[in-house]
Amino acid sequence: xxxFFSEKYKSLVPYTPGEQPKGMKYIKLNTNESPFPPSKKxxxxxxxxxxxxxxxxxxxxxxxxxxxxxxxxVEKDEILFTNGSDEILNFAxxxxxxxxxxxxxxxxxxxxxxxxxxxxxIPYTEIPxxxxxxxxxxxxxxxxxxxxxxxxxxxxxIALALSEVERIIKANTQxxxxxxxxxxxxxxxxxxxxxxxxxxxLVTQTFSKSRSMAGARLGFGIGxxxxxxxxxxxxxxxxxxxVNRTTMAAGVGALEDNDYTLExxxxxxxxxxxxxKALRELGFEMTESSANFIFARHPKVSGEKIYLDLKNAGIxxxxxxxxxxxxxxxxxxxxxEQMDALILAITEIIGENK
Ligand code: PMP
Numbered sequence: 001x002x003x004f005f006s007e008k009y010k011s012l013v014p015y016t017p018g019e020q021p022k023g024m025k026y027i028k029l030n031t032n033e034s035p036f037p038p039s040k041k042x043x044x045x046x047x048x049x050x051x052x053x054x055x056x057x058x059x060x061x062x063x064x065x066x067x068x069x070x071x072x073x074v075e076k077d078e079i080l081f082t083n084g085s086d087e088i089l090n091f092a093x094x095x096x097x098x099x100x101x102x103x104x105x106x107x108x109x110x111x112x113x114x115x116x117x118x119x120x121x122i123p124y125t126e127i128p129x130x131x132x133x134x135x136x137x138x139x140x141x142x143x144x145x146x147x148x149x150x151x152x153x154x155x156x157x158i159a160l161a162l163s164e165v166e167r168i169i170k171a172n173t174q175x176x177x178x179x180x181x182x183x184x185x186x187x188x189x190x191x192x193x194x195x196x197x198x199x200x201x202l203v204t205q206t207f208s209k210s211r212s213m214a215g216a217r218l219g220f221g222i223g224x225x226x227x228x229x230x231x232x233x234x235x236x237x238x239x240x241x242x243v244n245r246t247t248m249a250a251g252v253g254a255l256e257d258n259d260y261t262l263e264x265x266x267x268x269x270x271x272x273x274x275x276x277k278a279l280r281e282l283g284f285e286m287t288e289s290s291a292n293f294i295f296a297r298h299p300k301v302s303g304e305k306i307y308l309d310l311k312n313a314g315i316x317x318x319x320x321x322x323x324x325x326x327x328x329x330x331x332x333x334x335x336x337e338q339m340d341a342l343i344l345a346i347t348e349i350i351g352e353n354k
Pocket of ligand 1: 032083084085086087110150153154180182205206207208214217218219
């Protein structure tokens with residue numbers, strides 16, 4: 001740290017992204033990326049758009065907003081695109097929280113929420129999950145601030161039913177409720193239709209997972225036009241050109257090619273179920289995942305050992321060094337071949353440690 005670093009950031013502990021190895025070729029099951037390439041149409045549109053790089057991108061993202069509004073059945077002023085959904089989540093912390101409006105989220109959830117709260121100097125309460133890692137929705141009533149719920153949750157993969165999400169929204173009319181649907185396409189119900197009914201609901205989604213565009217950085221939020229206006233105020237006060245023109249064009253291509261997305265989701269879900277069954281047969285215990293990852297532990301071999309042995313075998317999974325989570329690993333669902341390699345390696349690890 002330099003001697004110039006502002007006092008207000010000195011104790012900030014940044015979010016730790018999953019490893020992105022440069023040298024050795026790993027089977028990468030650690031950052032919930034899609035194992036499939038993006039839609040050809042997305043790539044084609046992006047390549048064409050790159051020829052106009054001398055021009056700033058459209059701050060209104062008009063073409064993409066039009067396509068997405070139609071796709072999701074919402075108005076154009078009910079949607080806002082950002083640089084990954086991380087950006088809109090940060091905007092929501094900035095827009096709806098302050099010292100009198102704390103943030104509330106589960107104690108086991110996406111690790112970035114606490115970092116967003118910290119960097120924005122926002123007080124926050126982490127509400128414990130039940131011992132089976134599910135959310136007790138009665139813990140989320142009458143809050144005054146903002147509530148952040150990942151649905152499905154991460155890293156557990158457990159989803160709330162839409163009726164449960166609606167109960168949380170209804171029980172917190174004095175708070176904005178942000179439903180982070182980064183993984184919704186792998187088996188949960190989206191709350192997007194509820195935005196017409198509740199002006200305190202903001203739904204965020206991403207093109208990083210089901211649409212295979214993690215490297216393009218494209219996320220968005222859907223909510224009442226008033227909420228979207230607030231978030232635009234933040235956007236235009238930080239970076240009006242937050243979505244670059246190639247990513248914007250790729251986003252349109254991906255929406256036009258939705259059959260490809262649906263097909264990939266179907267494959268990932270089938271592979272997830274197959275891999276989960278194989279892991280259960282090896283003695284693993286796991287949560288019921290509605291996401292593109294499996295959150296599992298073995299009663300006889302520590303989470304850290306499994307993580308390290310897999311790494312030695314050329315397979316990266318995500319291990320969290322936190323007391324509640326350290327016995328688990330979060331394993332992204334890859335292709336069938338990748339999961340076969342994983343099961344084979346894990347079978348050996350378990351065999352050696354019996
Ligand atoms: N929400 C959750 C729950 C996530 O796991 C992630 C990414 N890992 C994000 C949001 C952000 O994803 P992105 O910025 O790529 O859209």
